[in-house]
Amino acid sequence: MKKLNFLFILLLLLSLGSCRSETETQPEITAQTVVKTGKLSGKVMSQNGSKPIGGASVFTFxxxxxxxxxxxxxxxxFVLEAPVGEKTVYIQTGNGSNFRTEISATVKDNETVNLTASQTKLNQVAKIAYVKGSYDKIEDIILSLGYTATQITNADLANINTLAQYDIIFLNCGSRNYSANQALYPVIDTNLAIFVANGGSIYASDWDVAYLVGGNDNTNxxxxxxxFVPDAKLCSKNTGSSGLLAATVNNVGLTAAxxxxxxxxxxxxxxxxxxxNYDPTYWEVLVKDSSTNDALMLRTNQFTATGIPATPIGNAPNTTFTTVCITLSGNIQISISVPQAAVPFLVALGATVGxxxxxxxSGYIYYTTFHNHASGNIGNAGVxxxxxxxNL
Known part of the structure:
Protein backbone atom coordinates (compact mmCIF):
# COMPACT_ATOMS: atom_id res chain seq x y z
CA MET A 1 0.00 0.00 0.00
CA LYS A 2 2.83 2.34 0.86
CA LYS A 3 4.42 1.48 -2.50
CA LEU A 4 1.25 2.45 -4.37
CA ASN A 5 1.00 5.74 -2.48
CA PHE A 6 4.61 6.53 -3.35
CA LEU A 7 3.98 5.88 -7.05
CA PHE A 8 0.86 8.05 -6.96
CA ILE A 9 2.72 10.97 -5.37
CA LEU A 10 5.58 10.60 -7.88
CA LEU A 11 3.21 10.68 -10.84
CA LEU A 12 1.44 13.73 -9.40
CA LEU A 13 4.73 15.64 -9.01
CA LEU A 14 5.81 14.77 -12.54
CA SER A 15 2.48 15.98 -13.85
CA LEU A 16 2.75 19.31 -12.03
CA GLY A 17 6.34 19.78 -13.22
CA SER A 18 5.32 19.10 -16.79
CA CYS A 19 2.55 21.71 -16.62
CA ARG A 20 4.89 24.31 -15.16
CA SER A 21 7.49 23.66 -17.83
CA GLU A 22 4.91 24.05 -20.58
CA THR A 23 3.76 27.37 -19.15
CA GLU A 24 7.28 28.77 -18.84
CA THR A 25 8.32 27.89 -22.40
CA GLN A 26 5.23 29.28 -24.13
CA PRO A 27 6.11 32.33 -26.31
CA GLU A 28 4.92 35.68 -25.06
CA ILE A 29 2.07 37.07 -27.17
CA THR A 30 1.98 40.88 -27.62
CA ALA A 31 -0.71 42.80 -29.46
CA GLN A 32 0.52 45.28 -32.07
CA THR A 33 -1.29 48.60 -31.97
CA VAL A 34 -2.76 49.52 -35.34
CA VAL A 35 -2.65 53.30 -35.90
CA LYS A 36 -5.94 54.52 -37.27
CA THR A 37 -5.51 57.23 -39.87
CA GLY A 38 -7.56 59.52 -42.05
CA LYS A 39 -6.86 62.21 -44.61
CA LEU A 40 -7.06 66.00 -44.76
CA SER A 41 -7.33 67.62 -48.17
CA GLY A 42 -7.27 71.23 -49.27
CA LYS A 43 -5.76 73.87 -51.53
CA VAL A 44 -3.04 76.24 -50.32
CA MET A 45 -3.80 79.77 -51.50
CA SER A 46 -2.22 83.19 -51.13
CA GLN A 47 -3.59 85.52 -48.47
CA ASN A 48 -6.22 87.06 -50.77
CA GLY A 49 -7.15 83.74 -52.37
CA SER A 50 -5.95 84.79 -55.82
CA LYS A 51 -3.01 82.41 -56.31
CA PRO A 52 -2.56 78.67 -55.64
CA ILE A 53 0.71 78.04 -53.80
CA GLY A 54 2.76 75.08 -54.97
CA GLY A 55 5.54 73.47 -52.98
CA ALA A 56 4.10 74.39 -49.57
CA SER A 57 4.83 72.04 -46.66
CA VAL A 58 1.70 70.71 -44.95
CA PHE A 59 2.33 68.70 -41.79
CA THR A 60 1.21 67.64 -38.34
CA PHE A 61 2.53 65.50 -35.48
CA PHE A 78 -2.63 68.53 -51.08
CA VAL A 79 -3.76 65.37 -49.28
CA LEU A 80 -2.25 64.75 -45.85
CA GLU A 81 -2.57 61.35 -44.18
CA ALA A 82 -2.44 61.61 -40.39
CA PRO A 83 -3.48 59.77 -37.21
CA VAL A 84 -7.10 60.05 -36.12
CA GLY A 85 -7.98 62.82 -33.67
CA GLU A 86 -7.74 66.55 -33.09
CA LYS A 87 -4.61 67.85 -34.79
CA THR A 88 -2.77 71.12 -35.27
CA VAL A 89 -1.92 71.39 -38.95
CA TYR A 90 0.88 73.64 -40.20
CA ILE A 91 1.13 75.12 -43.72
CA GLN A 92 4.45 76.78 -44.57
CA THR A 93 6.68 77.90 -47.41
CA GLY A 94 10.45 78.26 -47.28
CA ASN A 95 11.53 77.21 -43.79
CA GLY A 96 8.32 78.56 -42.31
CA SER A 97 9.87 81.57 -40.62
CA ASN A 98 8.27 84.16 -42.96
CA PHE A 99 5.04 82.62 -44.27
CA ARG A 100 3.02 80.10 -42.28
CA THR A 101 -0.50 79.16 -41.21
CA GLU A 102 -1.55 77.15 -38.15
CA ILE A 103 -5.03 75.56 -37.97
CA SER A 104 -6.94 72.96 -35.96
CA ALA A 105 -8.56 70.04 -37.76
CA THR A 106 -10.18 66.71 -36.87
CA VAL A 107 -8.82 63.63 -38.64
CA LYS A 108 -11.49 60.91 -38.96
CA ASP A 109 -10.85 57.20 -39.25
CA ASN A 110 -10.60 56.11 -42.89
CA GLU A 111 -12.24 59.35 -44.09
CA THR A 112 -11.09 62.39 -46.05
CA VAL A 113 -11.94 65.72 -44.46
CA ASN A 114 -11.85 68.70 -46.82
CA LEU A 115 -10.40 71.88 -45.35
CA THR A 116 -11.94 75.15 -46.50
CA ALA A 117 -10.16 77.82 -48.53
CA SER A 118 -10.34 80.18 -45.55
CA GLN A 119 -8.41 77.66 -43.45
CA THR A 120 -5.63 77.00 -45.97
CA LYS A 121 -4.64 80.56 -46.86
CA LEU A 122 -0.94 81.17 -46.34
CA ASN A 123 -0.39 83.95 -43.83
CA GLN A 124 2.40 86.51 -43.83
CA VAL A 125 4.54 86.47 -40.70
CA ALA A 126 7.48 88.43 -42.08
CA LYS A 127 7.90 92.17 -42.07
CA ILE A 128 8.71 93.04 -45.68
CA ALA A 129 10.26 96.19 -47.14
CA TYR A 130 11.29 97.26 -50.63
CA VAL A 131 13.37 100.02 -52.19
CA LYS A 132 11.62 101.62 -55.13
CA GLY A 133 13.27 101.01 -58.49
CA SER A 134 13.20 102.48 -61.98
CA TYR A 135 12.69 99.27 -63.99
CA ASP A 136 11.15 96.93 -61.47
CA LYS A 137 8.06 96.77 -59.23
CA ILE A 138 8.16 93.56 -57.26
CA GLU A 139 5.93 95.27 -54.70
CA ASP A 140 3.13 94.92 -57.26
CA ILE A 141 3.51 91.14 -57.16
CA ILE A 142 3.59 91.17 -53.34
CA LEU A 143 0.37 93.19 -53.24
CA SER A 144 -1.28 91.03 -55.90
CA LEU A 145 -0.93 88.05 -53.55
CA GLY A 146 -2.59 89.92 -50.70
CA TYR A 147 0.58 90.58 -48.70
CA THR A 148 2.01 93.89 -47.49
CA ALA A 149 5.36 95.61 -47.94
CA THR A 150 6.72 98.94 -46.70
CA GLN A 151 8.63 101.28 -48.98
CA ILE A 152 12.00 102.32 -47.60
CA THR A 153 14.90 104.33 -49.02
CA ASN A 154 18.66 104.02 -49.32
CA ALA A 155 18.88 106.28 -46.27
CA ASP A 156 16.90 103.62 -44.38
CA LEU A 157 19.32 100.93 -45.58
CA ALA A 158 22.09 103.05 -44.05
CA ASN A 159 20.32 102.99 -40.65
CA ILE A 160 20.74 99.56 -39.04
CA ASN A 161 17.97 100.23 -36.53
CA THR A 162 15.50 100.80 -39.36
CA LEU A 163 16.81 97.92 -41.47
CA ALA A 164 16.68 95.48 -38.56
CA GLN A 165 12.92 95.95 -38.20
CA TYR A 166 12.36 93.85 -41.34
CA ASP A 167 12.77 90.17 -42.21
CA ILE A 168 12.93 90.57 -46.01
CA ILE A 169 14.25 93.41 -48.19
CA PHE A 170 13.50 93.64 -51.93
CA LEU A 171 15.95 95.70 -53.95
CA ASN A 172 14.24 96.67 -57.19
CA CYS A 173 16.34 97.16 -60.30
CA GLY A 174 17.35 100.81 -60.57
CA SER A 175 16.99 101.62 -56.87
CA ARG A 176 20.69 102.05 -56.19
CA ASN A 177 21.16 105.61 -57.58
CA TYR A 178 24.80 105.64 -56.62
CA SER A 179 25.61 109.22 -57.63
CA ALA A 180 22.89 110.67 -55.39
CA ASN A 181 23.76 108.52 -52.37
CA GLN A 182 27.46 107.79 -52.81
CA ALA A 183 28.39 108.58 -49.23
CA LEU A 184 25.79 106.11 -47.92
CA TYR A 185 27.02 102.99 -49.68
CA PRO A 186 29.90 101.95 -47.40
CA VAL A 187 27.42 102.04 -44.50
CA ILE A 188 24.76 100.23 -46.59
CA ASP A 189 27.28 97.50 -47.44
CA THR A 190 28.06 96.98 -43.75
CA ASN A 191 24.40 96.98 -42.76
CA LEU A 192 23.35 94.49 -45.43
CA ALA A 193 26.11 92.16 -44.25
CA ILE A 194 24.81 92.44 -40.67
CA PHE A 195 21.24 91.91 -41.89
CA VAL A 196 21.92 88.71 -43.85
CA ALA A 197 24.39 87.22 -41.36
CA ASN A 198 21.73 87.49 -38.66
CA GLY A 199 18.99 85.81 -40.68
CA GLY A 200 17.51 88.57 -42.83
CA SER A 201 16.81 87.76 -46.48
CA ILE A 202 17.44 89.89 -49.57
CA TYR A 203 16.20 89.81 -53.14
CA ALA A 204 18.07 91.84 -55.77
CA SER A 205 17.27 92.00 -59.47
CA ASP A 206 19.33 92.89 -62.55
CA TRP A 207 21.32 96.14 -62.00
CA ASP A 208 20.86 95.90 -58.25
CA VAL A 209 23.45 93.13 -58.14
CA ALA A 210 25.67 96.15 -57.35
CA TYR A 211 24.28 96.05 -53.78
CA LEU A 212 25.83 92.58 -53.53
CA VAL A 213 29.17 92.95 -55.33
CA GLY A 214 29.79 96.71 -55.52
CA GLY A 215 30.03 99.20 -58.35
CA ASN A 216 27.76 102.05 -59.29
CA ASP A 217 24.16 101.80 -60.51
CA ASN A 218 25.23 98.69 -62.43
CA THR A 219 28.46 96.75 -62.75
CA ASN A 220 30.69 96.43 -65.80
CA PHE A 228 29.25 92.71 -49.16
CA VAL A 229 29.37 89.42 -51.08
CA PRO A 230 33.02 88.39 -51.65
CA ASP A 231 34.20 89.17 -55.18
CA ALA A 232 35.33 85.56 -55.69
CA LYS A 233 31.75 84.37 -55.23
CA LEU A 234 30.07 86.32 -58.05
CA CYS A 235 30.83 88.46 -61.08
CA SER A 236 28.15 90.12 -63.21
CA LYS A 237 28.56 92.49 -66.15
CA ASN A 238 26.01 94.70 -67.85
CA THR A 239 26.41 92.94 -71.21
CA GLY A 240 23.14 91.03 -71.68
CA SER A 241 21.21 91.84 -74.87
CA SER A 242 17.48 92.32 -75.30
CA GLY A 243 15.21 89.64 -76.68
CA LEU A 244 13.32 86.46 -75.80
CA LEU A 245 15.51 83.88 -74.10
CA ALA A 246 14.66 80.18 -73.63
CA ALA A 247 15.31 79.17 -70.03
CA THR A 248 15.23 76.00 -67.94
CA VAL A 249 14.26 75.62 -64.29
CA ASN A 250 17.23 73.91 -62.64
CA ASN A 251 15.75 72.95 -59.26
CA VAL A 252 13.45 69.97 -58.60
CA GLY A 253 11.51 71.70 -55.82
CA LEU A 254 10.98 74.83 -57.90
CA THR A 255 9.87 72.75 -60.90
CA ALA A 256 7.33 70.88 -58.77
CA ALA A 257 6.01 74.11 -57.26
CA ASN A 277 31.05 83.54 -63.20
CA TYR A 278 29.98 82.34 -59.76
CA ASP A 279 31.12 79.93 -57.07
CA PRO A 280 28.93 76.79 -57.41
CA THR A 281 29.69 75.77 -53.82
CA TYR A 282 28.25 79.10 -52.64
CA TRP A 283 25.36 79.64 -55.06
CA GLU A 284 22.58 77.33 -56.21
CA VAL A 285 21.40 77.86 -59.79
CA LEU A 286 17.59 77.92 -59.95
CA VAL A 287 17.11 79.03 -63.57
CA LYS A 288 19.60 78.80 -66.43
CA ASP A 289 19.87 79.63 -70.13
CA SER A 290 18.71 76.54 -72.04
CA SER A 291 21.28 76.91 -74.80
CA THR A 292 24.39 78.13 -72.96
CA ASN A 293 23.68 76.87 -69.40
CA ASP A 294 24.51 80.36 -68.14
CA ALA A 295 22.99 81.06 -64.72
CA LEU A 296 20.00 83.42 -64.80
CA MET A 297 18.79 83.07 -61.21
CA LEU A 298 20.86 82.26 -58.12
CA ARG A 299 20.31 81.86 -54.40
CA THR A 300 22.48 81.22 -51.37
CA ASN A 301 22.23 80.97 -47.60
CA GLN A 302 25.98 80.54 -47.21
CA PHE A 303 26.88 84.09 -46.25
CA THR A 304 29.42 84.47 -43.46
CA ALA A 305 31.72 87.27 -42.40
CA THR A 306 33.99 87.91 -39.44
CA GLY A 307 33.27 90.61 -36.89
CA ILE A 308 29.53 90.75 -37.56
CA PRO A 309 27.65 91.91 -34.45
CA ALA A 310 24.75 89.77 -33.24
CA THR A 311 21.67 91.81 -34.18
CA PRO A 312 18.03 90.76 -33.73
CA ILE A 313 16.29 90.92 -37.11
CA GLY A 314 12.59 91.38 -37.85
CA ASN A 315 10.29 89.07 -35.92
CA ALA A 316 13.15 87.03 -34.43
CA PRO A 317 13.03 88.66 -30.95
CA ASN A 318 9.31 87.99 -30.54
CA THR A 319 8.70 84.69 -32.30
CA THR A 320 7.53 81.57 -30.47
CA PHE A 321 8.67 79.36 -33.38
CA THR A 322 12.05 77.77 -34.06
CA THR A 323 13.40 76.45 -37.35
CA VAL A 324 14.46 72.79 -37.28
CA CYS A 325 15.70 70.25 -39.80
CA ILE A 326 13.82 66.94 -39.93
CA THR A 327 14.78 63.89 -41.97
CA LEU A 328 11.83 62.11 -43.59
CA SER A 329 11.78 58.54 -44.93
CA GLY A 330 13.96 58.20 -48.00
CA ASN A 331 16.58 60.43 -46.33
CA ILE A 332 14.73 63.56 -47.47
CA GLN A 333 15.46 66.58 -45.31
CA ILE A 334 13.05 69.47 -44.77
CA SER A 335 13.43 72.76 -42.91
CA ILE A 336 10.30 73.78 -41.02
CA SER A 337 9.37 76.11 -38.16
CA VAL A 338 7.71 74.61 -35.10
CA PRO A 339 6.53 75.88 -31.71
CA GLN A 340 9.47 76.16 -29.32
CA ALA A 341 7.81 73.73 -26.88
CA ALA A 342 8.08 70.97 -29.51
CA VAL A 343 11.80 71.40 -30.16
CA PRO A 344 13.19 69.14 -27.35
CA PHE A 345 10.91 66.28 -28.39
CA LEU A 346 11.85 66.61 -32.06
CA VAL A 347 15.55 66.80 -31.23
CA ALA A 348 15.17 63.58 -29.20
CA LEU A 349 13.85 61.97 -32.38
CA GLY A 350 16.83 63.11 -34.43
CA ALA A 351 15.89 66.63 -35.60
CA THR A 352 18.51 69.38 -35.47
CA VAL A 353 17.98 73.03 -34.60
CA GLY A 354 18.40 75.37 -37.58
CA SER A 362 22.49 83.18 -42.55
CA GLY A 363 19.41 84.41 -44.36
CA TYR A 364 18.86 83.92 -48.08
CA ILE A 365 20.16 86.04 -50.92
CA TYR A 366 18.26 85.68 -54.21
CA TYR A 367 19.56 87.28 -57.37
CA THR A 368 17.68 87.28 -60.68
CA THR A 369 19.01 88.72 -63.92
CA PHE A 370 15.36 89.23 -64.92
CA HIS A 371 12.61 91.11 -63.12
CA ASN A 372 9.05 92.35 -63.42
CA HIS A 373 9.73 95.35 -65.61
CA ALA A 374 7.32 98.22 -65.03
CA SER A 375 5.83 97.56 -68.48
CA GLY A 376 4.79 94.12 -67.25
CA ASN A 377 6.47 92.11 -70.03
CA ILE A 378 7.58 89.18 -67.88
CA GLY A 379 5.46 86.17 -68.90
CA ASN A 380 6.11 83.04 -66.82
CA ALA A 381 8.89 84.81 -64.95
CA GLY A 382 6.10 86.31 -62.85
CA VAL A 383 5.25 83.00 -61.16
CA ASN A 391 10.42 81.24 -50.08
CA LEU A 392 12.72 83.98 -48.79
Missing part, protein backbone atom coordinates in the same frame (compact mmCIF):
# COMPACT_ATOMS: atom_id res chain seq x y z
CA UNK A 62 1.23 62.58 -33.47
CA UNK A 63 1.34 62.52 -29.66
CA UNK A 64 4.93 61.25 -29.79
CA UNK A 65 5.98 64.01 -32.25
CA UNK A 66 6.32 61.75 -35.27
CA UNK A 67 5.81 64.00 -38.29
CA UNK A 68 3.23 63.44 -41.04
CA UNK A 69 4.15 65.58 -44.02
CA UNK A 70 3.22 66.32 -47.62
CA UNK A 71 3.71 69.06 -50.23
CA UNK A 72 1.12 70.98 -52.19
CA UNK A 73 1.27 70.43 -55.95
CA UNK A 74 1.62 73.18 -58.56
CA UNK A 75 -2.12 73.90 -58.28
CA UNK A 76 -1.89 74.22 -54.49
CA UNK A 77 -3.69 70.92 -53.83
CA UNK A 221 33.71 94.67 -64.34
CA UNK A 222 34.58 91.97 -61.84
CA UNK A 223 36.11 92.75 -58.47
CA UNK A 224 34.71 96.25 -58.09
CA UNK A 225 34.92 98.00 -54.73
CA UNK A 226 31.90 97.92 -52.44
CA UNK A 227 29.18 95.39 -51.84
CA UNK A 258 5.66 75.81 -60.64
CA UNK A 259 4.41 72.85 -62.66
CA UNK A 260 6.86 73.48 -65.53
CA UNK A 261 10.60 73.36 -66.12
CA UNK A 262 11.04 75.55 -69.20
CA UNK A 263 9.98 79.08 -70.04
CA UNK A 264 10.78 82.04 -72.22
CA UNK A 265 12.08 85.14 -70.44
CA UNK A 266 11.57 88.46 -72.17
CA UNK A 267 14.59 90.68 -71.58
CA UNK A 268 12.83 93.75 -72.91
CA UNK A 269 15.44 96.33 -71.89
CA UNK A 270 18.48 97.32 -73.92
CA UNK A 271 20.92 95.57 -71.58
CA UNK A 272 20.94 93.51 -68.41
CA UNK A 273 23.41 92.12 -65.88
CA UNK A 274 24.78 88.88 -67.25
CA UNK A 275 26.33 86.47 -64.75
CA UNK A 276 29.92 85.95 -65.89
CA UNK A 355 17.80 74.90 -41.31
CA UNK A 356 19.04 71.77 -43.10
CA UNK A 357 21.65 73.63 -45.12
CA UNK A 358 23.56 76.89 -45.19
CA UNK A 359 25.75 78.83 -42.83
CA UNK A 360 24.56 79.10 -39.24
CA UNK A 361 22.30 82.12 -38.89
CA UNK A 384 8.94 82.42 -60.46
CA UNK A 385 9.05 85.77 -58.69
CA UNK A 386 5.97 84.75 -56.70
CA UNK A 387 7.91 81.68 -55.59
CA UNK A 388 10.88 83.88 -54.62
CA UNK A 389 8.66 86.10 -52.46
CA UNK A 390 7.16 83.15 -50.59
Missing amino acids: DEKYKIYHTLSDSDGN NCGLSGG LGFNSLNIDYDLGSWQKII PCSGATG ILQYVIL
